[in-house]
Amino acid sequence: MKAAPLAFYNERGHHVTAAEALQLGIVDQVTEHNAVDVAVKFALSVTGKPLHDRRVSSLECPAAPDLDSLFEEAMLKVRRAARGAAAPVACVQAVRAAATLPYARGMEREKALMATLFGSGQARALQYFFFAQRAVGRWSTPGGARWDTSQPRPVRTAAVIGLGTMGRGITVALAQAGLSVVAVETQAKQLTEARKAVAGMLKRAAVRRGTTPEPGSITYSDQLQAAARADLVIEAVFEDMEVKETLFRQLSAVCRPDALLCTNTSSLDVDHLASQTRHPHLVLGMHFFAPAQAMKLLEVVYGARSSPTAVATAMQLGKTMGKVSVAVGNCRGFAGNRMLKRYLEQAFFLLEEGATPEGVDRALEEFGFAMGVFRMSDLSGLDVGWRVRKAEGLAQSGLTGPSARVRQGRRYSPLGDLLCEHQRFGQKSGRGWYQYEGPGGRRAKPDPWLHRFLEEYRARHGLLPRRIDQQEVLERCLFVLINEGFQILEDRIVAGPEDIDAIYVLGYGWPRHRGGPMFYAHMVGLERVAQRLEHYHQAHPEVPYLQPCGLLRRLVASGSPPIHRWRRAIAGPHSQL
Template sequence: MTDTTRINDKISLERQDGIALVRIDNPPVNASGQAVRQGLLEAVDAANADTDVKVIAIYAAGRTFVAGADIREFGKPPKSPALPDVCNQIEASGKPVISVLHGTALGGGLELALATHARVGIKGLRVGLPEILLGLLPGAGGTQRGPRLIGMANTLDIALSGRQVKAEEALSWGLIDRIETGDVREVALAAARDVLAGRLATRRTGELEATRDEAALEAARAMVAKKMARIASAPLCIEAVARATGPLAEGMAFERQCFTEALKTPSGQGMIHAFFAERAVAKIPEAGATPRPVTKIGVIGGGTMGSGIATAALMGGLEVRLIEVADEALERGRATIAKNLDGAVKRGKMSAEKHDAALARLAPSTDMHTLADVDLVIEAVFENMEVKKEIFTKLDAICKPGAVLASNTSYLNIDEIARVTSRPQDVLGLHFFSPAHIMRLLEVVVAEKTAPEVVATGFALGKALRKVAVRAGVCDGFIGNRILAHYGKVIMYMLMDGADPAEIDAALEGFGLAMGPFKVGDLAGLDIGWAERKRRAPLRPAEERYIPIADRICEQGWFGRKTGRGWYLYDDAEIRPNPAAQAIIDAERARAGITPRKFTPEEIVDRFLTAMISESARVVADGIAQRPIDVDAVFLFGYGFPRFRGGPLHHADQIGVAELVARIEAYAKEDAQYWQVPPFLRKLAETGGSFAALNTGD
C-alpha cells in the first residue's frame, strides 16, 4: 500500500512496504533553497517517527538531483535551517538513509548525498564540488565527509578544480556505492529493498576515519601557490580538508568559519559577482518578445571569424550554409571548420558521432542564392563598410521574409548597414570574439529599428551556442572595442614614455589578466589594429597625442605570431622580446625628444585600469551598455579580465570612485586632452554612489 504526504510544495514523502521515499521537486535544478532544506528535515523526522518505516530513500524529480544552492539566497541573510544542520540531522537519522543521484549532484547536493548512509548513482551522473568557481569552498561538510569517504587527495582534486566527476570515476573512489539504470524512483525503491535485504551496506560517513595525506596536502599547497594565489578560498579549502582527521563537529565548525571568511574576501565577492553577471545580462527590455525559429543559418566568409562562427553553430546543432567568393577560399574555410571540430573531439567537447553529424550539416557554396531559405545570416567579412553594404543589399533581395540579417562587425555602424535594406527591423549586429567557437562572449548590437523579436532571436542564438550574450547599443566599437580603443592609447603612452612591452605585459598579467596587451596584439595580428587606426585617422582630434610606434612595427611586415615576429619573436618554442621592435621604440622616443622614465608595476596597472574604467563609465552613461554589470560581463567573457576581480566596474567600486576621480585629475596635468573625468563618474563620487547600486534588481 502506498501513502503519499506533501510536506511542502518542494518535498513529498511516500510510504510503501516499510520504505519512505523522499522526493525533492524544485525545478529547474532542485536547488537547495530554504523550502527544500526545511522540507527534508520534516520528511526525515516524519519517516523516523513512523514505526512501519525501516529505510529512507531520498531522490529528486526532473532532470537532476540537487545541483547546488539557490542563487536567489546569495548575499541575503541566511535562512534556517542551514544546509550543514540538515546534513548533520540526516546523517544522525535513527533509520538508514540512502540517496539516489541522477543528472548532477553538485556542491550542496553532493554534500547532502555524503550525509546519507549509502549513495546510488544513475548512469550518466556527474558529481562535484564547484564552490571554488565562486571564490568559496564547500560549506556543508564537503571538506570533512569527503576525506573520510574518498581520501584527501580525491577531495582536494574536486574541491580545488571544481570539475565534475563521472559516475564511473566516483564509483572507483567509493564516492557512490553502485551505478544503476532506469527510472530514478524505481531505482530508489529497489535500492531501499536491497538495504532491507542486506544487499546494500550502509554506514555513517562521519563515523569513518580520515587518513592524513601529507603528500596530497603539500601538492595542493604548491599548486595553489603557483596557479591560484589570488583566490583566497583555495588555501582555506586545503586547511579545512587537513582538519578532517579530528572530530567531525570540530571540522565542520572550522569549515564553516573558512566558508564565512572566503565569502567576505575580495576574490570571493568578485567571483560571485562574475557568476551573477553571466545571468544578469539576459535581463533585457526585449526579454518578453518571442524569438524567431532558427534551425538553418548562413555564414558569409570562411576566414578565421566566419569558420569559427560556423563551427560554433554546427556544435550547437544548426545547419550551416558557408558562403565564399571562390572555390579555393571555400575549401580553406571548410578545412578550418573540420579542424576545429576535430579539436572539439580531442578536448572532449563532442563525441565522434556528433562530430560526423555536425560536418554533415555543413553545406559550403560560392552561390549566395543558396541562402534563400535560411532563418538567419551572419556576415563575417573584413571590416569595410562598402563591402558590407554591398552584401546586405544582396541579402535583402535573396533572403526570405522574416530572415534575420546580422553583421559580425567589430566596430562599424549597424544603423548604416541596415539602411541599405528594405527591412531594417530584421538587421542587428552579432559580434563574436575570436576564436568564435571557443570564446564565450557575444555582443548583440541593437540598431535603431531592430525589432524586439529579432533582439530576442539574437539572445536565443547565443544561448543555443552556449555564449554569454550581452546587449549593446550602436557606437564605434560597441561596448568592448570602444573601451579597448580608449585604454589602448594609455598603453601606448606608457610605452612611449619609458615602459617596455614586456614590462607592461608582466605588470598586467601580475594583476591577473590572462595575457598582456602586447602578447594579445601579436596573437590577434597587429595588422588588424593597424587597419583600424587608419580607418579612424580622419576622426582623430588634432590635439590628441598620437603614438606611431605600432605603425612603424607594422610597416616592417611584422604582424605578430603569424609572421614570426611583432612585439616579440616567435622563432623558437619560447617567445622573447623582439630587439628590432625595441630599436624602433627607442628611435621614436628619441625623435619625440622623450627621456624614458621608469614605471612601477603598480603605476602601470593604475593607469591601465583608470583608463578602462573611465571609458566604461561613459559607455554606461551613453546607454551603450544597459548596466555596469553588462560591461563587467563583456570583459570577463571576452577580454580575459580576471574573474576573481569581478570585472572593471565591480573592481572600480573596490578602488573607490572618489579615488578614481583623483587619479584622473592628477594624470590630466600631463595630458588634459586624454585624461578627462567623465561627468557620470564625478557625479557618483560627489553623491557617494557606486556602480553596484546601478545593478539593483539584476
C-alpha cells in the same frame, strides 16, 4: 585514495563518472537500471550493520611519504592558474588540512577558511557577477524595447557568409545549437579548407563531451544564392566597410524579405550597413568573440532602426548557442572595443614614457588578467589594429617631429604602426612586442631589438624615460577603461553596469573574482577613481579622455551610491555615432 588521483582531483576539481567513483570508493554500488529497487535492496542489506567504520570522521587518510611535496606542487599549479583568486587556493588548503590533521581540527580549519572567503571582497565580486550574467538577459533599449515585451522569431535555418576563422567558429556554434546551417564561401580553396576545419572542430567537441560525432546539418556552397531561404544570415567576411556594403546589398536582393541580416563586425557602423538594405529594421550586429564556438560572450548590436523583434531574436539565438548575450547600442567599437581602445592607447603611452612590454604585462597579469595587453596584441595580430587605424586615417608613415605623435588634435602613439612597418605582426610573424621561436610560436620572450627600438624612438622624440611602477600601470590602463565605461553608460549604449562587466569578464579576460571593471570601480571607490584620473589628466592634458566623464562626476557628487543604484543617474539622449 591514492596519491596520484588525489593530486589530480585536488588540482582540477575534476568531475568523475559513476564507474570512477565506484573504483575510488566514493560510492558503494552503481546500477544502470531500476535505481529505486536496487537502492532499497542495498539499504536492507546494510540495515543493522555498524556505521562507525563508514563515517568519514572515523576514517584515516592513508599516509604518503611525499604528501607535503604533493600539496606544495598542487599549490604552485593552483596559484598559477587562479591568478589571484582566493577560493581555489583555499580549496587546496582545506584538502591539505583534511589529509594531514585529525578530523575535528581539519573541520575547524575548513570553517575558518570559509569564514575568511565568505566575508571577502572577492566573494562580493563573484556573487555580483553571478547575478550580473543573468541581469543582462533582461535587456532594454533607449527606444523602449524590452526583453519582456518583445517576442523573438524562431530561427531554424541560419546562413554564415565567409568561412575564415570567425565564420568557421560561428558555423560550429550554430550547428551545435541544433540549427540547419548554410555555410557560404566564394573562394574554392577557402571553402575546401573550411569543410575540413569545421569537421575537425565538431569531432573534437564530440570527443570532449564523450559523445559520438553526429553528421552535422551543414550545407556548404560557393554561391550566395544558397542563403536565400535562411531565417537569419550572419556575415563574417573581411573587416572592410566597402566589402560589407556590397555584400549587404547582395543579401538584401537574394534573401527572404523577412530574413534577419546580421554582421559580425567588431566596430563598423551597423546603421550604415542597414542603409544598404531594403529592410533596415531587420539588420543588426552579432559580434562574436574568437574562438566563436567556445567564447561565451555575444554582443547584439542594435541600430537606430532595428526592430524589437530583431533584437529579441538575436538575443534568443545567442542563448540557444549557450552564449551570454548583451544588447549594445551602435557606436564606434560598440561597448567592448570602444573601451579597449583607451586601454591600448595608455599602454602604448606607458612604453613611450619608459615602461617595457613585459613590465606592463606583468602588472596586468598579477592583477588577474590571463594575458597582458602586449601579449594579447601579439596573439590577435598587430596588423588587425593597423588596418583599422589606416582606414581611419590615423596610421601615417613618414611623419617626423611633433606631428608624428599627434592625430586629430590629441596625443597619438605610432608605436604599433612602426612595428607593423617592420613586418612585426606578433605571433603570426614570430616577432611583435615580444620575440617567439618562429612564426606561429606561442612562447613570448623579451626582445632586445624591441628594447633598443624603444630607446631610439624616445631619443628621436626627445622623451626622457622614467621608472613606472605597477600602481601607475594599473591606474592608467584600468581607470581610463572604466572612465570610458561610464561614458558608455552616459551615452546609453548599454542599459547598466552589469552589461559592461559581463562583456569584460566573458570577452576580454577581466578576472571574474574582481567582478568586472565597473564593479571594481565601485569597490575601489568612485571618488578615488575620479581623483586619480584628474591627477593623470593634469600630467597629460593632451589626452582629454583622462578627465573624469560627466556621469562619474555626478555619481561622486551624489555620495558615490552603490552600483545597483547607478542607473538612476543615467540620463540624456541615446548617442549613436
